[in-house]
Each structure stands twice: as C-alpha cells, then as structure tokens.
Amino acid sequence: MLRQLGVMAGANDPSATGPAPALLRFVVAMLGKRWHADRPVIVKANVPVNFIAARVLALDPLAPAIMLHFPLANYVAAILRTDGHVRWTENVFAELRIGESRYSAVAPPQTAAEKAAALWFTQMKAFESLLQTYAGVRSLEASMLFDRPAETVLAAAGLLELDMSDVEARQISAGELFRSYSKNPALDYDPEVRTAREAEAMRRLEREIEQARAWAEAAGERHGLPAALDRPLLGEPTPLL
Numbered sequence: 580m581l582r583q584l585g586v587m588a589g590a591n592d593p594s595a596t597g598p599a600p601a602l603l604r605f606v607v608a609m610l611g612k613r614w615h616a617d618r619p620v621i622v623k624a625n626v627p628v629n630f631i632a633a634r635v636l637a638l639d640p641l642a643p644a645i646m647l648h649f650p651l652a653n654y655v656a657a658i659l660r661t662d663g664h665v666r667w668t669e670n671v672f673a674e675l676r677i678g679e680s681r682y683s684a685v686a687p688p689q690t691a692a693e694k695a696a697a698l699w700f701t702q703m704k705a706f707e708s709l710l711q712t713y714a715g716v717r718s719l720e721a722s723m724l725f726d727r728p729a730e731t732v733l734a735a736a737g738l739l740e741l742d743m744s745d746v747e748a749r750q751i752s753a754g755e756l757f758r759s760y761s762k763n764p765a766l767d768y769d770p771e772v773r774t775a776r777e778a779e780a781m782r783r784l785e786r787e788i789e790q791a792r793a794w795a796e797a798a799g800e801r802h803g804l805p806a807a808l809d810r811p812l813l814g815e816p817t818p819l820l
Contacts, residue, residue, distance in 0.1 A: 580606045581635075585627025588634075589676040590701050603631070607638055619739055626671055629702050636713050643715040643738045645812055646706040650720070650819055654699045655692065655791045656780040665691050672698055682798050696791035700798050703808070703819060710809050718808035720817040725770055727813060728752030734813045792820060 584603055611620050624632070636642060649657060658668050672678065672694040678687055682701055688694040709716045717738060723731045729745070729752040736743035751757075760768040781788065795804070799820075807816030 582627050585631045588631045590630050590680040641715050646718045652788045655695045655788045656784050658695050660780045668695050692787035692790040693794045696794040700795050717810050717812040719812040723813050728757050
C-alpha cells in the first residue's frame with residue numbers, strides 16, 4: 580500500500596512537504612504495528628516510496644531513516660544490466676511520471692540510459708532534501724553493505740536503536756542474508772560473484788553510463804547536485820558522479 584501511495588504521488592508531487600493525507604497516516608499507522616512491543620518496526624521501502632519519504636517522515640520528524648544509494652555509474656549498470664532490467668526502468672519511469680518532473684522539463688529523457696539517469700537524479704535530489712531537513716536521516720552508499728558488511732549492520736543497528744554486539748553483527752554479515760538474492764534465492768549472490776557481475780555490466784554498458792552521466796551533469800547544472808550525499812552512516816561521503 581505504501582508503494583501505491585508513492586505511485587499515486589509520482590515524482591512531481593506538489594504536496595510533498597504539506598500535511599499528510601488521512602490515507603497516508605492510516606497506512607503508516609498500520610506499518611507501525613509491532614510484532615514485539617519492545618522492538619522497533621523497520622520498513623524497507625522501494626523506489627516509489629522515496630518520492631513520498633518527506634511526507635512519511637513529517638509524521639515523525641525524529642524517526643531514523645537510511646537513504647540507500649549508488650553512484651550514477653553503478654546505478655545505471657544495475658538497472659540496465661539485462662533486457663528485463665531495462666523494461667523495469669522504462670516501466671518505473673512511466674509509472675512515476677519522471678518525465679513530468681521539473682528536472683526533466685528542459686531535456687526530456689529519450690533513451691533508457693537517460694531515463695535511468697533521470698530516475699537516479701530525481702531520487703538524489705529527494706535524498707538531498709531529506710538529509711537537510713530531518714535529523715534522523717543518514718545516507719548509505721550501497722557498496723558499504725558488501726565491502727564492510729559487519730560495520731554497516733552495526734552502524735544501522737545503532738541508528739535504529741537496536742541492541743547488537745560486534746559478534747552478532749559479524750554473524751549476520753557472514754550468513755545467508757548477505758549471500759542470497761532476496762528476489763530469487765536460487766541465484767548465487769556470493770560477494771565475488773556479485774562483484775564480477777557488476778564489473779562486467781559496467782564494461783558492457785560503458786556507452787550507456789556515459790550517456791546517463793551527460794544527462795545528469797546537465798541536469799545538475801540547472802538544478803544543482805551535491806558532489807556526495809551528506810551524513811553517511813559509515814565512512815566518508817562517496818562521489819555521486
């Protein structure tokens with residue numbers, strides 16, 4: 580339901596910082612129902628929810644939240660890796676009406692690479708605003724999950740006020756959670772396999788990545804784009820372009 584509210588709002592929601600409608604309050608209240616009274620509820624949002632994140636956080640301005648993101652090149656390689664991924668990109672671009680956002684008005688994206696860039700850029704602008712507005716928000720460059728898994732798990736637990744020891748964090752990071760693909764557990768998602776797959780996609784999609792970079796750089800000149808997202812959960816800010 581939360582995803583559908585994001586789709587309904589789209590990327591050009593004029594009430595993104597206004598009062599939350601009754602339906603949003605109801606959905607967030609339902610998501611907040613706890614399995615255990617003494618444990619917090621953690622919601623893993625998807626792309627459409629990023630566009631109503633300001634409205635969700637406005638209901639609880641001090642709530643912790645993590646803005647998971649990739650630099651542009653890695654993002655393009657991830658979402659254009661196969662024909663199925665390209666279809667997903669095209670569908671989400673249309674579903675969220677990215678082409679109608681003010682970031683796309685001057686140079687409407689035409690190719691899949693430009694649409695991927697516009698989808699990424701619009702999310703980075705949303706994340707930038709959230710980091711400037713809400714004290715509990717942190718950014719997290721996605722490779723940290725794979726390169727420093729135990730540290731990332733421990734840092735996330737601290738932000739979410741979960742009691743966790745170093746040993747527990749290492750156990751989680753060494754377990755199935757970090758070695759399986761949630762959308763298809765049958766696939767091998769060993770770190771070495773994932774790294775090789777990403778490197779191959781970045782080589783093969785070099786032209787698309789450059790096309791996406793050109794679109795994003797031009798959009799950044801018009802609307803501004805930070806060199807990196809502030810307040811990283813772990814490590815130093817990572818360049819976006």
